[in-house]
Structures are given as structure tokens and as C-alpha cells.
Amino acid sequence: MATVTPQEADAFLREIRSKKGVDDPRGSHYDNVEDLNKSLILYVNPLKVIYRSQTHPVPRLADQLYTKPTHFLLELIQNADDNNITNSTPTLSFTLQKESRELRVNCNETGFTKENVKAICSIGRSTKGVVDRTKGFIGEKGIGFKSSFKVADVVHIASGPFQFKFDRRQTLGMIAPIPEPFPQGQRLPGQTQILLYLNSQDEVTIIGDELKTIRSQLLIFLRKLSAITVKAPSRDIQFRISRKSYDVLLKGETAELTTTLKGFHELSRRKYVIVRFAVYDLPKDDRRPGVQESEIVLAFPVAENTNPIIQGQMVYSFLPIDDYGFSVSV
Numbered sequence: 283m284a285t286v287t288p289q290e291a292d293a294f295l296r297e298i299r300s301k302k303g304v305d306d307p308r309g310s311h312y313d314n315v316e317d318l319n320k321s322l323i324l325y326v327n328p329l330k331v332i333y334r335s336q337t338h339p340v341p342r343l344a345d346q347l348y349t350k351p352t353h354f355l356l357e358l359i360q361n362a363d364d365n366n367i368t369n370s371t372p373t374l375s376f377t378l379q380k381e382s383r384e385l386r387v388n389c390n391e392t393g394f395t396k397e398n399v400k401a402i403c404s405i406g407r408s409t410k411g412v413v414d415r416t417k418g419f420i421g422e423k424g425i426g427f428k429s430s431f432k433v434a435d436v437v438h439i440a441s442g443p444f445q446f447k448f449d450r451r452q453t454l455g456m457i458a459p460i461p462e463p464f465p466q467g468q469r470l471p472g473q474t475q476i477l478l479y480l481n482s483q484d485e486v487t488i489i490g491d492e493l494k495t496i497r498s499q500l501l502i503f504l505r506k507l508s509a510i511t512v513k514a515p516s517r518d519i520q521f522r523i524s525r526k527s528y529d530v531l532l533k534g535e536t537a538e539l540t541t542t543l544k545g546f547h548e549l550s551r552r553k554y555v556i557v558r559f560a561v562y563d564l565p566k567d568d569r570r571p572g573v574q575e576s577e578i579v580l581a582f583p584v585a586e587n588t589n590p591i592i593q594g595q596m597v598y599s600f601l602p603i604d605d606y607g608f609s610v611s612v
Contacts (some may be wrong), residue, residue, distance in 0.1 A: 393442025
């Protein structure tokens with residue numbers, strides 16, 4: 283990966299803005315800019331659309347936006363799971379500050395490439411390879427990240443040499459990056475950081491409640507992340523996973539999950555037996571063009587003596603869906 287200097291990164295961001303035409307209101311393509319801006323508004327606020335018709339179609343983006351305001355947290359987790367992380371434990375952290383209405387998201391990845399920046403400044407663009415797309419992996423930096431604008435108008439990003447923000451109140455504000463240093467005192471070396479200025483205390487409360495629902499089991503169904511830290515009012519906790527491709531005693535793949543309070547007090551530790559099934563020739567889905575195969579992962583909790591633990595389990599589709607109370611007896 284070629285090294286990008288801060289000066290080159292800044293010039294690249296300005297080039298993206300120039301190509302989108304947002305800084306040239308008298309340009310010949312500005313009508314297209316205004317039309318796209320309206321589509322983005324509908325994308326973030328689909329409830330403003332009263333009806334569908336052939337003459338006034340709802341933008342495809344509006345169909346892809348999640349109605350739950352806090353779904354972007356899960357999207358950010360999936361995005362982080364797609365990152366490149368070297369020489370350290372892949373870790374994602376959420377820090378929610380009530381007084382300042384800020385949500386900071388840090389990940390110790392290697393840093394954005396130009397393609398990553400293009401993806402996050404685009405609509406529906408992915409940096410995933412063809413192989414990943416055929417397997418149906420989600421969490422694209424383009425679409426998934428945009429859901430954060432349901433709770434914040436201004437979002438700052440710092441990754442490697444790139445420092446910029448989005449302001450959805452401006453023309454094409456969700457895809458036109460504004461070169462700007464990360465807020466002073468917030469930048470951490472070796473981290474990709476996202477800082478959201480939440481719109482109100484209501485969003486702080488909702489996000490705080492959603493962060494409480496994150497459980498260690500989520501790590502089983504991710505590919506790279508080994509730790510998730512959550513720091514919020516009345517909650518300071520870390521989840522970690524230790525994976526084994528083969529466990530001699532249990533004769534298969536296993537994962538051990540640890541939940542730690544405030545970095546030192548271990549609350550729980552549990553081992554799971556992992557079983558994987560490949561599914562091929564999936565039915566065509568217009569929302570995921572080219573996806574041909576997927577994987578079903580089952581995780582069975584076991585006690586220290588390797589006996590199965592019979593209890594209700596969450597159902598995940600890459601990300602948690604719900605607790606349907608499924609239990610398995612052996």
C-alpha cells in the first residue's frame with residue numbers, strides 16, 4: 283500500500299468535492315447536484331415520502347435505510363470487522379459522553395486507503411473484493427456509514443493521513459467531505475476514529491440503551507474483531523474472544539468469550555463449540571447482486587466439564603436479530 287502524505291490526503295479530499303460539483307453552484311451539472319441532494323434527504327428521512335409512483339419513485343437509498351435509528355452502531359461494528367489490522371488485537375471501542383452529546387468510535391486498523399475514502403464519500407460503493415461479495419458479507423463503508431446521519435448532522439473522521447468531516451446540513455453533506463483537522467485533544471495515534479455530534483439528548487439516551495444490548499456472543503459471528511469496548515454512562519465494559527481452529531478435547535472449532543468490567547474485573551467466561559455450514563446457489567436478491575453463497579454458523583455453549591449448557595440463544599444474521607429462545611439438547 284502506497285504511503286499517502288497529509289498534503290496528498292487533503293488534496294484528494296478536495297478533488298472529491300470538486301468532482302461532485304458542490305463548490306461550483308454555477309456549474310453546468312449543478313442541477314444534478316440538487317437532484318442528488320434531494321435523494322439523500324429522502325434517504326435519511328424516508329417517512330417524508332407519502333407515496334410511490336412511476337413519476338415520483340422513492341430513491342433506492344430510502345429502501346436500504348434502516349428504520350431503527352441505532353442500527354448504525356451495528357453497521358460500524360461490521361465495517362470495523364472488514365478493516366485491515368496488523369500487529370495488535372483487533373479492537374473496536376465506543377465512548378458515549380452525555381454532557382457533550384458525543385459518540386466516539388475508535389478502531390486500531392491500519393488506516394483508510396483512497397478507495398476507502400471514495401467508498402465512504404459515495405452511495406452504495408463497496409471496497410470489498412469479488413470473492414467477499416459473492417459470499418454476501420455486509421457492512422459496506424458507503425451505505426452502512428450513512429445511517430449515522432439519522433442521529434447526527436456532523437460527523438468527524440480521522441484515519442491515517444485523512445482528516446475530514448461531513449455536515450448533512452450542507453449540499454451533498456453526507457457524501458462531500460470537508461477537509462478539517464480532527465477536534466483537538468481527541469486524535470489518537472494508530473486509530474481510525476469517528477466522532478459524532480449527536481443531535482439531542484434523546485439520541486444520547488437511545489444510543490446508551492442500545493450499547494447496553496451488545497453482548498460478547500456478537501464476536502463469534504464476526505471474522506476479525508477480537509475485542510469490543512463500551513464506555514457509556516453507568517457502563518464500562520469489554521468483551522473479548524479467543525478463537526481456536528481446533529480444540530483437541532472438544533474435537534472441533536471453539537471460542538472462549540470473556541466479559542470484563544472496567545478493564546480488570548472479570549464478570550464471565552464461557553466456551554462455545556462452533557459448527558459451520560456452507561450454503562450455495564442462493565436465490566437471486568436485487569439488494570445483494572452477485573451474492574451466490576453464504577455461511578450458517580452455530581455456537582453451542584459448554585461448561586468446563588464440556589457438558590452442553592441448555593439455554594435460550596440469540597439469532598444472528600451477521601448482526602444480532604433477536605432472542606427467539608432456541609435451545610439445544612444433546
